[in-house]
Amino acid sequence: MRIDIKDLYAITPDQADTALLVWQVRQVLSGGARVLQYRNKLSSPVVRFEQASALRQLTQEFGVPLIINDDAQLAQQVDADGVHLGGEDGSIAAARQVLGFDKIIGVSCYNRLSLAQQAEGLGADYVAFGAFFASTVKPRARVAELPLLQEARRVIKLPVVAIGGITLENGASVLEAGADALAVISALFSAPDITLAARQFANLNTQSSV
Numbered sequence: 001m002r003i004d005i006k007d008l009y010a011i012t013p014d015q016a017d018t019a020l021l022v023w024q025v026r027q028v029l030s031g032g033a034r035v036l037q038y039r040n041k042l043s044s045p046v047v048r049f050e051q052a053s054a055l056r057q058l059t060q061e062f063g064v065p066l067i068i069n070d071d072a073q074l075a076q077q078v079d080a081d082g083v084h085l086g087g088e089d090g091s092i093a094a095a096r097q098v099l100g101f102d103k104i105i106g107v108s109c110y111n112r113l114s115l116a117q118q119a120e121g122l123g124a125d126y127v128a129f130g131a132f133f134a135s136t137v138k139p140r141a142r143v144a145e146l147p148l149l150q151e152a153r154r155v156i157k158l159p160v161v162a163i164g165g166i167t168l169e170n171g172a173s174v175l176e177a178g179a180d181a182l183a184v185i186s187a188l189f190s191a192p193d194i195t196l197a198a199r200q201f202a203n204l205n206t207q208s209s210v
Contacts, residue, residue, distance in 0.1 A: 005159035009035040009181040015190045021136040024189055025055060029062040031198020035181065037084055039069035052078045067106060071210045072098040074091050082106065082125070092122045106161070111144035113151055120156050127156065128183060131164020132174060136186050149178035167189050
């Protein structure tokens with residue numbers, strides 16, 4: 001499935017309070033996020049199903065794709081739009097068996113262009129690189145350099161998502177280097193005004209092209 005992934009790709013924080021999470025995500029979507037990834041590494045399967053189900057309803061209300069981090073089975077259970085796979089989260093082929101060919105599969109490629117080329121050949125719908133900057137969510141993440149985005153733009157045809165320590169201050173440089181979308185957690189969900197932060201991130205692409 002080919003989709004238009006660009007601008008703000010919001011990723012949820014580890015939030016145990018479902019009502020608070022839904023409120024936060026509503027602010028993010030109101031601010032203009034184009035994609036939402038549900039990511040929760042700490043809560044139980046019961047809570048994750050509850051939260052994913054609630055976010056499925058909310059993203060449908062806004063007409064925004066919902067991607068589930070790491071868990072194709074959960075994505076299938078809540079009829080999400082797709083799944084995002086890390087390096088240890090199973091193969092694209094296995095996810096396709098669960099979700100079918102009308103769903104989105106994104107793949108983390110860290111700082112390796114070869115992984116992105118392989119993912120494209122195996123039928124991924126988008127690829128993600130990072131971390132480009134120091135990340136509080138993944139402090140030990142592999143480091144990616146901005147020229148990687150320029151090289152990726154030349155050799156692959158898939159949408160490219162950048163992640164890792166992205167802020168309003170450095171986001172424009174990432175877009176200018178070749179990213180289609182900015183994946184953001186902390187600088188978005190920890191902002192004093194989440195809706196405003198989302199709007200500012202969503203507008204960075206326009207500003208960087210001026």
